[in-house]
Amino acid sequence: MSPPARRTGRPRSAEADRAILGATRAALVELGWSKLTMGDVAARAGVAKTTLYRRWANKSELVVDAVAALLDEQLELPDLGSLRADVEETVLRFAALLERPEARTSLMAVVAEATHDEALRERIRTTIVDRQKRLVLLGRERAQARGELPRETDPAAAARTADLIFDVIAGAVVHRTLVSADAVDAPWARDFAELLLSGFAAAAGRGCPTSAGRPAPAQKPAGSV
Amino acid sequence: MSPPARRTGRPRSAEADRAILGATRAALVELGWSKLTMGDVAARAGVAKTTLYRRWANKSELVVDAVAALLDEQLELPDLGSLRADVEETVLRFAALLERPEARTSLMAVVAEATHDEALRERIRTTIVDRQKRLVLLGRERAQARGELPRETDPAAAARTADLIFDVIAGAVVHRTLVSADAVDAPWARDFAELLLSGFAAAAGRGCPTSAGRPAPAQKPAGSV
């Protein structure tokens, strides 16, 4: 995207970049995705509409970048001394981010567009998904250092598990917030962390899975997961 | 929605209703959400554009109804004899549904619109969310009958747990499919069910969280991948 080329000519205005992304977020707050127009963003940013099109091919790509910047600013992994506490806090922070109108309205819209736009899908993957997956990897590292989780022997299985955890956490919070339209509050985060750490039986009010009333179901052969 | 009124005059054509919803789904497959136009749907359905607007105020409401019909057709709870198997199968069925282009592209788009449209949010809640939550309630009933889950004493807590499970399952599948853009296949469903039933420790290795021991060959330092 930024080949070493372009050493000559007038450089692009970094000021304009910031103004445009800021204007995009402001417009998302007021108008939402569907009523946001390129012309409006340009006017807010004090820039010509053509300048937008020189940098982004369409509305979707512009909004992806605006949202990615927001995520990077806001999401950090807490270190509260236990896996459970870190999960709860991360869930709450992510939920707080989704409270922002510009995040709510655009995240889903961009994903929707991406369902029939391969280039946009790739941009989301690199700009948002991969960037946030590091939180899971880091959290696992810390939990392992604390002895809360075993260290995996199979790196491929470990990567699969990390992806799974990422989708479960991010997916649950997004679904609760945007689809079910319910609040992600402290009690919910606590229940959710409990479910993640101990599974169904615990979430239903108990400790270990084997105490659920009958012997735990047959396990898979070693080496899986 | 259908007040006892309107007993006089020409009745609305049920044929037109079906044609319109069918045309909407077909258009979603070919064009996706953003390029779908009311005029195009009308043409496909063989009706006048004004007929669409007499029934739905805008594109979002039309698509919500088209998708809700699709969900009702497709989602049933399997009964395979164990909670684990039922969860896996439900995950796979839901994923198969999300493979359909008309479902992928419109579910997210409609949710995005709903973030700044209270009426649409309500329509989604009653038309989609509440309808599918029954799957969770039914699944729990069966698991309790089999002795796989304890019966809750507190109905309020039980309801909270059911909502939680619903968001976790639906959210994880949607996120995996549409955001991470990875396949929800049998191995993933198996890992996911394992996580839901037994929690982190099981997904990362085995047994109860307290047994997290296991000799740990020092793995890569932080920040890999």
Add this chain to the structure above:
DNA sequence: CAGTTACGCTACGACTCGTAGCGTAAGGGT
């Protein structure tokens, strides 16, 4: 200073939206 690239501005055709107005089709009440 010459070459190159970015910027602001204006204008434009193509398209979609959602509505209004009209004449016609299809039922119900008496």
Add this chain to the structure above:
DNA sequence: ACCCTTACGCTACGAGTCGTAGCGTAACTG
């Protein structure tokens, strides 16, 4: 049968958006 009411198809329309082209000017490089 007759009117009344409502739905339908059709056409036309103003408003708004999209994305691009063309122009003159600004900024930076060697």
